[in-house]
Amino acid sequence: MAATLITGANKGLGFETARRLRAAGHIVYIGSRDAERGRRAAEQLGVRAVQLDVTDDESVKAAAKAVEADGGLDVLVNNAGVAAEWRDTGVVIGAADVTADLMRRTFETNVFGTVRVLHAFLPLLRHSAAPVVVNVSSGLASLTRVATPGTPAYAYPGVAYPASKTAINMITVQYAKAFPTMRINSVEPGFTKTDLNGNTGVQTVEQGAEIIVRMAQVGPDGPTGGYFDAEGALPW
Numbered sequence: 703m704a705a706t707l708i709t710g711a712n713k714g715l716g717f718e719t720a721r722r723l724r725a726a727g728h729i730v731y732i733g734s735r736d737a738e739r740g741r742r743a744a745e746q747l748g749v750r751a752v753q754l755d756v757t758d759d760e761s762v763k764a765a766a767k768a769v770e771a772d773g774g775l776d777v778l779v780n781n782a783g784v785a786a787e788w789r790d791t792g793v794v795i796g797a798a799d800v801t802a803d804l805m806r807r808t809f810e811t812n813v814f815g816t817v818r819v820l821h822a823f824l825p826l827l828r829h830s831a832a833p834v835v836v837n838v839s840s841g842l843a844s845l846t847r848v849a850t851p852g853t854p855a856y857a858y859p860g861v862a863y864p865a866s867k868t869a870i871n872m873i874t875v876q877y878a879k880a881f882p883t884m885r886i887n888s889v890e891p892g893f894t895k896t897d898l899n900g901n902t903g904v905q906t907v908e909q910g911a912e913i914i915v916r917m918a919q920v921g922p923d924g925p926t927g928g929y930f931d932a933e934g935a936l937p938w
Contacts, residue, residue, distance in 0.1 A: 709754060718908060776834065778819070783838065785860075786863075840890055843870060874928075
């Protein structure tokens with residue numbers, strides 16, 4: 703029975719992924735920055751909660767120790783993320799107005815947070831017989847798509863969020879090469895209705911979680927170092 707940790711999982715895609723993986727037989731840990739929200743979500747799903755703020759070294763270290771004491775880890779889903787360039791009005795902050803502070807806040811969670819969690823949990827994953835890492839990326843991470851006129855990605859004006867997710871794809875490739883016995887992949891869940899985008903997405907969390915759940919269950923002979931959506935491999 704695989705032990706699985708999902709960061710940022712007290713709501714949205716992380717919550718639905720936790721629900722689906724528990725149904726598939728996984729021992730699931732919901733990682734949540736807010737301990738009380740995480741506890742309530744875990745009780746609702748019948749899974750375990752662990753307080754985990756991906757932007758805080760001590761929080762991540764404590765979470766790793768708690769999961770290790772509980773028996774270890776087989777699957778890590780790096781789902782926690784922010785889209786700081788989205789204004790409350792739904793307008794995206796584009797290149798003319800993006801600031802270094804906005805970039806820093808976005809990268810602190812999406813990029814540095816992912817690396818922080820990977821660093822802390824790698825020792826546990828290396829003890830697993832079939833370790834898996836799923837990094838939740840975005841279609842906006844694809845340089846090919848963003849540079850192709852006529853695509854939805856091309857029309858997106860933001861800088862910080864796409865740049866952070868492109869960095870996630872590079873992290874995925876480099877970690878996959880460094881740890882060939884692990885299955886480490888990036889996934890694009892699609893434009894899903896969540897708080898991240900003010901619920902402006904065009905698909906449900908059930909649809910968005912499909913590729914996350916699928917890649918969380920790949921076996922030792924499955925793909926690694928790839929970038930996938932529900933339809934298959936995506937162009938970098």
